[in-house]
Amino acid sequence: MDTETKPRAALLASLPFVKLLTLSLTAAVVLSLTAPAAEAVQVVQPSLTIDCSFTGYAGDLCEQTSRAWATRKNVNLKIERKKLTSTEKLRKYSKLLGAGSPELDVFGVDITWPAVFHKHLLELKNYFPEAATRYIPLYIQNNTVNGRLLAIPFNVSVGMMYYRTDLLKKYGRTPPETWEELADTAAFIQEKERAAGNRELWGYVFQAKAYEGLTCNFLEWVGSYQGYPFIDDHGKVRINTSNVQTALQTALSWMGKITPPEVLNFAERDSHEFYRQGKAVFLRAWPSAWAEISMVPTGVLLIPKGTSRGTHSSTLGGWSLAISKYSRHPQLAADLLQTLTGLEAQTQLALTGGGSPSLSILYDRPEILKAAPHHPLMMSLLRNALLRPSKITRADYPEVSQEIWTEVHKVLAREQTPLVAISKMHEKLEERSTRWKK
Structure with missing residues (x-):
């Protein structure tokens, strides 16, 4: 720097606005270096609603399994367990689905409801590609409407x-x-x-x-x-x-x-x-x-x-799980469905005697057959089960x-x-x- 430049630089540095600008820039740099990284990106926790209003242990299992899943997945999960009759549930779901409401994501459907609600349910084949061989066939047949798989069996039942x-x-x-x-x-x-x-x-x-x-x-x-x-x-x-x-x-x-x-x-x-x-x-x-x-x-x-x-x-009776096509988080809802109808949850359901599992493979297991006297009869009963004309x-x-x-x-x-x-x-x-x- 020449002898003429030095006095000019000293003069500029002495001006008040330059001092203020320098201080501001310095503070900004210090803050950016010391601020917590978590404050830089705000993560929105997804919200999901499931209706676990099943009677007896099936309802307890649905709630417990869903809560554990929500903790693992960091999902804000709302669980409903109102004591409603099937007729009251049908009326409630008809109103919500008919209005195209995203209020309910996952819910139980009686054996006759996939056909009743077929226009409002999410197609599940992509999420359950092996459903036809994994679950009791009659339920997959019942839950498939116009070639679209609309529900996965959760707790099977037969008279x-x-x-x-x-x-x-x-x-x-x-x-x-x-x-x-x-x-x-x-x-x-x-x-x-x-x-x-x-x-x-x-x-x-x-x-x-x-x-x-x-x-x-x-x-x-x-x-x-x-x-x-x-x-x-x-x-x-x-x-x-x-x-x-x-x-x-x-x-x-x-x-x-x-x-x-x-x-x-x-x-x-x-x-x-x-x-x-x-x-x-x-x-x-x-x-x-x-x-x-x-x-x-x-x-x-x-x-x-x-x-x-x-x-x-x-x-043929029992309950399946379906996803509303108006759900804002269909991928998450399907993941929850896979958990509830998976091997661990279905084994628990069977061993308590409070329900009958939907996975065909479980009826070959001695501990499952011993858990309740009706389990050995289930396959014979299902072979002669009658579908209601839904x-x-x-x-x-x-x-x-x-x-x-x-x-x-x-x-x-x-x-x-x-x-x-x-x-x-x-x-x-x-x-x-x-x-x-x-």
């Missing part, structure tokens, strides 16, 4: 018959194969026990309240007398047959004889409690009943045949089922004959069928 092993042994009776044999054994034990002072004992209880459970029972009666399907794959109504009439007449014959009038108000829990209190010889229920009735000496049977030439027919009737299914349970309930209450009920069901279903027929 079965529980019976008092101690009472059948006491009176030298063998487990029944047909409805006639069941009625005969039930009446015999009921009479003997009442004569011995057990006045409150009845032969057979099931779910006869006017709700979906009665439709499930009706389906089994009709199937056992080879009257299934009463709506075929082309949407044709075939309910006005002698087989359906025989099935209804058989059920009516139990009322007041081996079945108490109270069953007209029985849903699942009511029938379980009646049996648990030692008031029934036979109980038709789902596998989930085992956790509530296992303190009573109990065996498990296939649903009886209508005749020796009939078939053991069980209604895939063909779709959005109409809730109304179709209501028309069935309403008329069947009136028969059991002796408010109309089986013939009148069948005629009314046929007329109502035929009127609706113009929307389904292919």
